[in-house]
Amino acid sequence: MAKLNLLLLAVLVACALGLVTSQHKARKLFTDLEREHNRARELDVEYGRLQLEASTWGLHARVERIAKGALGMRPADARRTRLTGRDASR
C-alpha cells in the first residue's frame, strides 16, 4: 500500500512538473507566434509601401517625360511604321 502511494506521488509530481513546462513552452511559442504575426503584418505594410513606390516611379507621365526628355524618344508615327503580315516570315 505504501509503495503504491509512493509511486502515485512520484507520478503526480512528474505530471505537475510536466504541466509547468508545457505551460511555459506554450507561452514561449505563443510569443514567437505573436512576433511572426507582427512580422507578417509589417511585411504586408512594407509590400503596400513598395507597391506605392513602384506605382509612383512607374507613373506613365513620368515614364513619358523621361522617354521624351532624357532618352529623346518619340512616338512612332505612321510614316516610320512598316507592318509585317503573319505570312511575311514564311
Place this chain on the structure above:
Amino acid sequence: MSSAAQGLVRLPVWRARFVLAALGLAFGVLAARSVYLQALKTDFLQEKGDARYSRVIEVPATRGRVLDRNGDALAVSTPVKSIWAIPSDVELSREQRRKLSALLNIDSSELGKKLGSSKDFVYLKRQVSPDTAHAIATLAIPGVYQHPEYRRYYPGGEVTAHVLGFTGVDDRGQEGVELAHEATLGGKAGSRRVIKDRLGHIVEDVESIRAAQDGVDLQLAIDGKLQSLAYSALKRAVEANRAKAGGIIAIDVRSGEILALANVPSFNPNNRAKLTGAQLRNRVITDLFEPGSTLKPFTIALALESGKVGPATRIPTAPGTLAIGGYTIRDVHPAASMSVAQIVQKSSNVGSAKLALAMPRESMWELFHRVGFGTAPTLGFPGAAAGKLHPYKTWKPVEQATMAYGHGISLSLVQLARGYTLFARDGELVPLSLVKTGAVAGGEKVISTETARAVRAMLELAVQPGGTAPRARIPGWRVAGKTGTAHKQENGGYAADKYLASFVGFAPVSEPRLVIAVMIDEPAAGQHYGGSVAAPVFAQVMQGALRLMGVAHDAPLDPIEMPSEADEAREST
C-alpha cells in the same frame, strides 16, 4: 496520595469547553468567509484578477487596395500615427515646445492654444509619418500620446482622382469607388483578450472576441496607361482651348468595362487642402448636358428600323430651314435634298427633324428609353445622373423635332458613350462595369444588326473629308463617330457664345473594340466645333489605346492628310 490529589488545581470543565467552542467558532467564520469568497463572490473576484493582467486589445484591419486591370496599385493604405494629448497632463519645457511645434509643422501659438484647451483630449496632429512620430516619441513629453491610424495614398494623383474618389481621415470612403465599394474595401477591426506580463508583452491569448477582417482588394477595369493617356490628352485640349472643363470615357465594346474615365479640372487626392466643387465633380458621370448632334444617329437608326427609309433615301431639306410652331430649325450647310447617310455626315438638323417627325413619338421615346437615356446607369457609382427624358405624352412637334438632334433632352457622357455601343456591337447595348470582369458581357439587343451596320457606315462617312470630323481619323485603323456642338443653356435660353463640344466614336470599324466619348465644356480659344475641339482628343486617345491593346490594323498605315477648312463640314448642334 490525597495530598498530591489535593495539590492539583481542578479547573472548571466549562473553561476547556469555552476554548474549544471559541476555536470552533473561529474555524466556522473562516469557513463561511471562504465559502463566501470562493462560491458567492467568485465572478467579481475573477474579474478583478483579470483586470490586473488581462487586456482586450484591438486588432487593426487594413483597408483593401485598389488596383488597375494590370494589377498596378491605384490606392494603398499605409499606417501612420496620430499625435494626441491630455492638455492638463502636458509639461513642456521651452526647448521641447520649440521642437514639438517644428516636428508637427504647426506654429507655436497654435500649439499653445491646443494645449491650453480645457478638453481632456485634443489631437495635436493626425496622420504624421512614422519617422516624425518616432522623433516625437523620443522627446518623451508627459501627456502626449500617439495612436496608429491608416492613411490612404493615391500614386496616380489627379489622373485617377475622380474614379477613385477618396477616404476621410478615418480611412472610410467618402467619394467615388472608395465610397461605392466601402462595404468590401473597408476592413473590420477585430479584438481579442490577452494576458500581458509586467513589461507589457503578450504572454497568452485567452480568446479571440472578434477576428479582424482585412478589406478585400478591388481590381478596377481602369487601365492605368490608357487612363493616363486619356487624362493628359484631355488636359492638353482643355488648356489649348481655354475651356472650362472636360470629360472623357473609354469603354471596351466587348466586356463593357470602363477602361478610362477622366475629368478636367481634377484634384490631387493626396492633398485635399484647397478643394473646390468644380474640381471634385465627376462630370462624366454626374453632369448632364444637351448632347446635340451626337444624338442624331439614334434618330436615324429609328428611321431605318421603321423601314420607311434606307440609307440612300433622299429627304428634301430645302431651303435649309424648317419652321415648326414659331421655331426655326437651321442647317449650316443647306442643300435641296440629302440622303439619310448625308444627314449624318453633314450633321443636318432639318433632315433629322424631318425624319423624327415622320415617326410616332412613342417609338422615339421608347428607343431613347431602351438605350438608357433618362435612367441612371447601374454603375454602382455614387451620384450617377439619370438625365432628363420627358414623357412622350408631353412632347409637342417642335420638341420631337429638336430632340432628333439632341436638344430638349439631357444626359451624361457615360450614358451617351454607352448608347454608342449599340452601333459598335451590331445593335446590342452593353452593360457597363467599373470593376474588372475580363469576360465578354452579354448585351441587350435594341436595334437590328442591319440597322446598326448601316448607321456605322454613316458614322464612318462623318469622319471622312466632307464630314464633320475628319480630325478624328487615325492612321492604321478605320474609325467612326459623330460630333456634337451644342449651345449651352443659360437662364432658360441658349447662350449665343457658350458651346459644349463633344465627340463620340469607336474603332476599328471592321470589328469595333473601343468606344470613346469626349466632351469639352465652353471652349473659348476661337474654335468651338466638336470636330475641331473634341475630335482630335478622341483621335489621340483612340490611336494610343488601340496600339496599347494590340488591336489588328484594318486600314493602311498611311499618314493622314489633315483636311483644309473647306473639306470640313460645320454644324450648329
